[in-house]
Structure formats: structure tokens, C-alpha cells
Amino acid sequence: MAPEALRDPEIDPLATLVLEPEVLVDLVRRARATGPQTTHYAPWTGAPLASLPQSTPEDLAAAARAARSAQRRWATTDHRHRARLLRRAAQLLLARQSDVLDLIQLENGKARAAAVEEIADVVLGARFLARNAGRLLSPDHRPGLLGPFTSVRVAHDPAGVVGIVAPWNYPLILTLGDVLPALAAGNAVLLRPDPQTPLTALWAAELLSDAGFPDGLVQVVLGDGPTVGDGVINHVDHLLFTGSTPTGRMVAARAGGELVPSTLELGGKNALYIADDVDPELAAEGAVRACFGGTGQLCMSVERVYVHRAVSDAFRTAFRRRTRALRLGTGLDYRYDLGSLTGPDQLARVVEHVEDALSAGARLLTGGQQRPEIGPYVYEPTVLTDVGPQARMFAEETFGPVVAVHEVRSDDEAVAAMNDTRFGLHAAVWSRSTQRGRAVADRLRVGSVDVNDGYQMSWGSWAAPQGGRAESGWGARHGAEGLLALTRSRTVAVQHGVHHGLGPGRVLSGPPERWAPALLAALRAVVRTRQ
Structure with a gap:
């Protein structure tokens, strides 16, 4: 987009406090969007706020490919490195708070104190993840079938590319606040912010880049729900959706048809x-x-x-x-x-x-x-x-x-x-x-x-999960539950002593008429115990 396209004399004069042409051009470069431009309006005045290009299906596919490529490299990084970047992102957010507070207000229309809540929540989330994600995502040991002769370890692998279809009401919390757990778990992100609040999401993507997160790891696409939001489902391994219950039903049906796990926060009363x-x-x-x-x-x-x-x-x-x-x-x-x-x-x-x-x-x-x-x-x-x-x-x-x-x-x-x-x-x-x-x-x-x-x-x-029941959705944000939802478990069971003739598992070898009665007798003894 050329800077001249942003110098519209009808643009809301309030926006000139932060939305200088150079600022907008830099933000737009963070998006995968080459389609026709759409004008966004400021709630405070109803005047145009900015004109931004929209993403095409080709843009969406290219963004997904770039995210998947970046994720393969990112998944090999250790948790200490991810924690350093999370802390750096929180520090930059606090250092640049005035800019994003202005953006949130201009796009959403809320009072400044409500915008401050968004910064506070994301900083607390980054801190929680930096301190706890490594521990929560580390492989854990579980009891094995044959006691000391079987060791079982459960690993938590990244899901891959996490899709985030975000709403307009809390444009920083419900974009960056969902992006950070996905990154902490080793995923890449395909983010579609609501058409009302794209600038805050683009600003957040720039913040992550400046904090040291790899280029390509967070891909932002722009457009409405039917055109772009729905298409995100075709390219991701897990979907985070926040919105109304009627739309959530359609999203759940689409995700289910593609066998894409989803986390949905929907309506409430x-x-x-x-x-x-x-x-x-x-x-x-x-x-x-x-x-x-x-x-x-x-x-x-x-x-x-x-x-x-x-x-x-x-x-x-x-x-x-x-x-x-x-x-x-x-x-x-x-x-x-x-x-x-x-x-x-x-x-x-x-x-x-x-x-x-x-x-x-x-x-x-x-x-x-x-x-x-x-x-x-x-x-x-x-x-x-x-x-x-x-x-x-x-x-x-x-x-x-x-x-x-x-x-x-x-x-x-x-x-x-x-x-x-x-x-x-x-x-x-x-x-x-x-x-x-x-x-x-x-x-x-x-x-x-x-x-x-x-x-x-x-x-x-x-540290505690947040999620809904009934028509308010399923799954959770926050806590171990929200973080582990963005992973896929992998169980590895190792049987010891087999090669030394000591493995109790060998009781299951040979003719079944020999081992089946012994197994059933052992099971009867097990169910009689109180341990």
C-alpha cells in the first residue's frame, strides 16, 4: 500500500495522534494481504480510521505454509529460550503501552482504563508462561502396566499451527493473549483478527518480532469471517475461536468436519x-x-x-x-x-x-x-x-x-x-x-x-483455567489446561528385562491356553486389593 492511500482528508482526526501514514504502512507489512482494500471506521466518531488490504485465499495458503515452515524450526527451541522471549515481549509491551492503548481505544471505542486491563492481562500471561510453561510441557512419568518392569512417559508435542479467529471486544487480550500460549507450547500461529480491530493485532505481531520471535512464526491475515475466518480452519491443527454462540456452532461443525480440535469461548448471560x-x-x-x-x-x-x-x-x-x-x-x-x-x-x-x-x-x-x-x-x-x-x-x-x-x-x-x-x-x-x-x-x-x-x-x-459450559463453549484458556490443549500427547512405554529373561511381559507369550488363565487369576487378585 502506498502512503498516499492513507492520507485521506476524511480520516478521523483523532487517528492522526497515532496513525501516521508511515506507522500504518509498517503495520500493513505485517499482514499477508494483497486483495482489495476495506475501510475501517472509528467508533467514537463514525469517521474512517484506516483503509487496509484484505487477504485472498492465496494469501491464506501462503501464510499457512510460511507458519508451518517456521514452526518446524521453532519446535526445536528449548523452553528457556522461549521464556526469555516471553519476558522480552512483556517488557516491550509495558515500554510501548501508550501506543497500543491509543490503538485499542481508536479501534474498539472503550475507555482507557478498560484498555489498561488488556495490557495487564497479557503481561501477567507472559509472566506465567515464562515461569511455568517449561515445567508444564516437560514429559511426565506415569504408572506402568507391570509396575517396576514397565516405565511410561507422556510427552507433550506442539500441535503444529494454531489458528486464532479473534473478536473485536478485547483486541489485545484475545489476540496476543492467545498467541503467547501457542508460541510457548512450540506452535506457530495463523491469526485472523476481527475486521473492526486489525491494527491492534498487527501491532502485536510487530511487537513479537521486535522481541525476537522468529519471522514467519506469527502470520496475520485480514478479512471477514465467511471469506477468511472460515478458511483458517483448512490450514491449522488446532483452532481458538471467540465469538457468539450461533457463529460458534458453525465453526464447531466446520472444525469437526476437518477433524480439527477446537477451543470455543462463546456467549453468556x-x-x-x-x-x-x-x-x-x-x-x-x-x-x-x-x-x-x-x-x-x-x-x-x-x-x-x-x-x-x-x-x-x-x-x-x-x-x-x-x-x-x-x-x-x-x-x-x-x-x-x-x-x-x-x-x-x-x-x-x-x-x-x-x-x-x-x-x-x-x-x-x-x-x-x-x-x-x-x-x-x-x-x-x-x-x-x-x-x-x-x-x-x-x-x-x-x-x-x-x-x-x-x-x-x-x-x-x-x-x-x-x-x-x-x-x-x-x-x-x-x-x-x-x-x-x-x-x-x-x-x-x-x-x-x-x-x-x-x-x-x-x-x-x-494458573487457573477459564472456559464455558453448555452454549458458552468448550475447552479452556489459561492454566495447564489451556496450554496442554495446544499440544498432542505421545505415550512411550518401555518394557524392561525382556532381553535378560526377566520380563514379566513374557507371560503373555506362547499358547493362549497357557497364559490366559494365569492372566485372569492375576486380575481377580488385583481387583480384590484396596490399593
């Missing part, structure tokens, strides 16, 4: 319970963070709040007041708590859900208004009560700054209501008694639960 022993002010402060982080466009954010009737009035008053106090606006600084929704489709869904609920008898506690004077897709943080099952937002994911508050009379009623969903991603519980909070958490059918926090403690604890 996350719930929070406020028990009757809490300080309502403290619980309301936590609920605001849980509901409106990332402008509500967060997979783990809360959309349903169940509050015990004993503290219901006090909590609603505090929650309404704190929600109304949130600062709503757009800017590359820390003045605002909430930013903009990311595009017209998200705004339309939020408006439709709120209007539908109100027409079905719900009551508005606060919010419920678009704010076009701030930005074309800005919507106030909104709290509703009396939202019944006839309303779409009662069971459907809104994915915006909208929450419904319900009253319950007991822990049992709260658990039943929280579990009454086809999703199973995340939940939260607030109680002065951590024992009581744990007891409620243990009854919830979700992949993760935070007690006395919204979502940050469980998501940020990289």
Missing part, C-alpha cells in the same frame, strides 16, 4: 448474587465494575443481578447512584469510566433489548438513552428491574452496558435463577461470609465463579 449479609454500598461498587467494565462488551461481564430481598432496597439505591455517577465520554486519557459501543450493530441490539423490555413491563432505574452528542454509538449505562421472561434481554445476551436487577428470597432461589440459562460461562457471588460464598459458587453450573469480585480475580489468575 452471566449472573451475580448479592446475599443478605453484605454491605450494600460495597456490593454496589463491585456490581458496577462487574456490569459495566469494557462498556459491557465483555464476555464475562454481568447482565443479571439477583439481590436478596433483605438488602434489595438499599442495594438498588446504591447501585443506581453509582451507575449514574459513571463518567461517559470518549478520549485518549483517563477522564471517562465508559466509552462507546463498538459499532452500529451493537448499538441496535442494545436499543432493541431495552425498548423491548420496557414495552413488556420492565421499569427503568437509570440510563436507557443514546448519547449522540458524545458519539454515534454511545449509550448510557442502564439498569432495569421487573424484567420478565417475555422480554428478549431476560435470556438473550445483550453484550452492552445494560443489566437487569431481580429480587430473591434465599440462596436456594438465587442458585436456581442463576442456573436457569442455556449458557454457562461465568458468575459472581457477594457475601460477607467467604464460606457461604464458596458454598453458593459450588452449586453454579458455570466455568468460573468470583466470590466478592466481578470477574477480574478469576480471569487474571492465569
Whole structure:
């Protein structure tokens, strides 16, 4: 792309703070994309942000070949070398944080504090992987069939090329935060960022190159889901997909047809319970963070709040007041708590859900208004009560700054209501008694639960897995589980003593009428033992 193509007089003036022509040209060079250009728009103003070429099927195939070639060399590196590069990537990310914070905000529209969460999470992930990946991926020994005469070792080999089809809502966490575990496990990556947020992904690819990761190891392709995202499945050995449940169903079917293992994080309708022993002010402060982080466009954010009737009035008053106090606006600084929704489709869904609920008898506690004077897709943080099952937002994911508050009379009623969903991603519980909070958490059918926090403690604890159940997907990020999912196990069993006449395994040789009765007698003895 020539620099002149980027000097569009209609380009959003905000973008000129970071998107100088030379910067864009350097970023575009990180992509395998030779097709027609597509214009990307800034959520804050609706004005064009950048024009980028799109990837063709030939680009996709070439990217996959280059990734596979690089992976064969990368798989031979030792874990100490990978750990050094992971630490270097984290250091560079912190050193260059201002640039990527600007990019995240310009592409996604979120407030700057929410963008900081993305940097923090990736740095913590790099640190966890640098410290633990070598140990978790080392071959481990297992009990053998014939005790000391059989040694069994399980190795964890790289899957090969890992495909990442990333969403727009957390463009650094859900690109670089997934790329790093794949690289730590010895894989190459074929990354397709969402068309709304390609620049952040390209910036991340450049960061990895500067950190010392080999050229070709991370390939970025650009384009929409049907054209490019779907094609990624044909070229990879494992797929990481984050998106809606309807799209996830199609991705799972395609991946299954190609026998490509997948990790899917899909939709949610996350719930929070406020028990009757809490300080309502403290619980309301936590609920605001849980509901409106990332402008509500967060997979783990809360959309349903169940509050015990004993503290219901006090909590609603505090929650309404704190929600109304949130600062709503757009800017590359820390003045605002909430930013903009990311595009017209998200705004339309939020408006439709709120209007539908109100027409079905719900009551508005606060919010419920678009704010076009701030930005074309800005919507106030909104709290509703009396939202019944006839309303779409009662069971459907809104994915915006909208929450419904319900009253319950007991822990049992709260658990039943929280579990009454086809999703199973995340939940939260607030109680002065951590024992009581744990007891409620243990009854919830979700992949993760935070007690006395919204979502940050469980998501940020990289040693623990994060994943969904039911229509929220399968597989996990983070922890040993997320890392080992990107490998393929190889079992090697060695029988000792065979060549010296000592191997008990020789009992299985010869005519079966000789060894079969002995084997069955041994099995009867084994099942009678308590060990």
C-alpha cells in the first residue's frame, strides 16, 4: 500500500495522534494481504480510521505454509529460550503501552482504563508462561502396566499451527493473549483478527518480532469471517475461536468436519448474587465494575443481578447512584469510566433489548438513552428491574452496558435463577461470609465463579483455567489446561528385562491356553486389593 492511500482528508482526526501514514504502512507489512482494500471506521466518531488490504485465499495458503515452515524450526527451541522471549515481549509491551492503548481505544471505542486491563492481562500471561510453561510441557512419568518392569512417559508435542479467529471486544487480550500460549507450547500461529480491530493485532505481531520471535512464526491475515475466518480452519491443527454462540456452532461443525480440535469461548448471560449479609454500598461498587467494565462488551461481564430481598432496597439505591455517577465520554486519557459501543450493530441490539423490555413491563432505574452528542454509538449505562421472561434481554445476551436487577428470597432461589440459562460461562457471588460464598459458587453450573469480585480475580489468575459450559463453549484458556490443549500427547512405554529373561511381559507369550488363565487369576487378585 502506498502512503498516499492513507492520507485521506476524511480520516478521523483523532487517528492522526497515532496513525501516521508511515506507522500504518509498517503495520500493513505485517499482514499477508494483497486483495482489495476495506475501510475501517472509528467508533467514537463514525469517521474512517484506516483503509487496509484484505487477504485472498492465496494469501491464506501462503501464510499457512510460511507458519508451518517456521514452526518446524521453532519446535526445536528449548523452553528457556522461549521464556526469555516471553519476558522480552512483556517488557516491550509495558515500554510501548501508550501506543497500543491509543490503538485499542481508536479501534474498539472503550475507555482507557478498560484498555489498561488488556495490557495487564497479557503481561501477567507472559509472566506465567515464562515461569511455568517449561515445567508444564516437560514429559511426565506415569504408572506402568507391570509396575517396576514397565516405565511410561507422556510427552507433550506442539500441535503444529494454531489458528486464532479473534473478536473485536478485547483486541489485545484475545489476540496476543492467545498467541503467547501457542508460541510457548512450540506452535506457530495463523491469526485472523476481527475486521473492526486489525491494527491492534498487527501491532502485536510487530511487537513479537521486535522481541525476537522468529519471522514467519506469527502470520496475520485480514478479512471477514465467511471469506477468511472460515478458511483458517483448512490450514491449522488446532483452532481458538471467540465469538457468539450461533457463529460458534458453525465453526464447531466446520472444525469437526476437518477433524480439527477446537477451543470455543462463546456467549453468556452471566449472573451475580448479592446475599443478605453484605454491605450494600460495597456490593454496589463491585456490581458496577462487574456490569459495566469494557462498556459491557465483555464476555464475562454481568447482565443479571439477583439481590436478596433483605438488602434489595438499599442495594438498588446504591447501585443506581453509582451507575449514574459513571463518567461517559470518549478520549485518549483517563477522564471517562465508559466509552462507546463498538459499532452500529451493537448499538441496535442494545436499543432493541431495552425498548423491548420496557414495552413488556420492565421499569427503568437509570440510563436507557443514546448519547449522540458524545458519539454515534454511545449509550448510557442502564439498569432495569421487573424484567420478565417475555422480554428478549431476560435470556438473550445483550453484550452492552445494560443489566437487569431481580429480587430473591434465599440462596436456594438465587442458585436456581442463576442456573436457569442455556449458557454457562461465568458468575459472581457477594457475601460477607467467604464460606457461604464458596458454598453458593459450588452449586453454579458455570466455568468460573468470583466470590466478592466481578470477574477480574478469576480471569487474571492465569494458573487457573477459564472456559464455558453448555452454549458458552468448550475447552479452556489459561492454566495447564489451556496450554496442554495446544499440544498432542505421545505415550512411550518401555518394557524392561525382556532381553535378560526377566520380563514379566513374557507371560503373555506362547499358547493362549497357557497364559490366559494365569492372566485372569492375576486380575481377580488385583481387583480384590484396596490399593
